[in-house]
Amino acid sequence: MTTSSRIYDTLRQDLVNGRFEAGEKVAISSLKARYDVGLSPLREALNRLAAYGLLIQENQRGFRVPRLDRDELDDIAGMRRELEGMALERAIARGDAEWESELLAAAHRLKRADQAPESGDEWERLHGRFHRTLVAPCGSAWLLRFIEQLHDQFDRYRRLAPEAPEVRRVLDAQHGELVALALERDAQGARALMDDHIQRSYEVALGSFSRGRLTR
Template sequence: MDSLARQSSSTHASRIYEVLRQDILDGRFQAGEKIAINTLKERYGVGLSPLREALNKLSAYGLLMQENQRGFRIPGLSRAELDDIADMRRKLECMALDQALQLGDAEWESELLAVAHRLKRAENDQANMEHWEQLHGRFHRTLVAPCGSVWLLRFISQLHDQFDRYRRLAPENPGIRKVLDAQHHELVDLALARDTKAAVRLIDHHIVLSYEVALGAVAAD
């Protein structure tokens, strides 16, 4: 395979990785469902090589389970796993926010204000919840972005994806959702004021409340 062909295959693999990742997070596959590779080839219009590359990458990331000689499967859901994910989110995001408030500059403040404004405008757009989801993820990434650790940000991003599998499959909880939306903007105010202690307490409470929503995905577990 020449360099141009390898580049093309890598581009296709990256594209299908992002599409599959989003479909898994959106709950378009059932927890525990076996992934039929031939069906995916037809569904996404992609060749076998880039598809397998994307599937292997998703498996390494934890959004797929690879079964020996039997392909791939969507991971199941369990209360124990959700508890673990939420606990790690609390520890790592509190650490990252503490560091971010020490290191964040004026450019970061401007970016945080901008994404918070867009998130606020999207809160009532029930017809386009995927737009809100994208902005919500961007808000949380921006909030801790200046923490100074690439690995810490990487772990937090992975935990968010794992957590969102549960949250998006859980029944809606408008009461808690309203509080969570308000907390996003409280976090911005505290971050800009560099009130580290209050901001860390709030992000911890924010994750706990979101966990209460996500529990709905495993209520019978």
């Protein structure tokens, strides 16, 4: 992995995890020291993150973290429902026995992490892997790419929201239900449950605005 790729991955995770304030100007000199990286690979990573949508490039003024915006969150959640639902239906139609085994394994690892709430970063990693595995055999690399980008944008909001343990228990249970419907090849039932899953998670993500960060 190149230095630019390494810093891109690290910064991407830090931005998604809310380690920078929404609307914050990102000082390149501070980032060089913080991540112990040279200017050239850092600038390359920042430009990639701006193209990806996790930073805003300002003319002659560097980079800024996007603000939180209710209209944007609504748009992201709506596109997640459309694209993930489509990908899930395709995955159920195309998935083979190997996919079924990988899906069961991903669900098992996530369930174990559900029972160890102190491992937040590990849970997030396994949660992302579960959702990627669920739609992996959809047959479209571009569809998977768009879904990955939407997840990162959505998670910016979700991870800044206050914890909602009761909703989290329902969402955790729905992961197992999604697996069961996928294995039964119930595409219609799985898509309906995915819609509900995203909607509940969206309602949690709305809590990110409770600290006065909402913009229009």
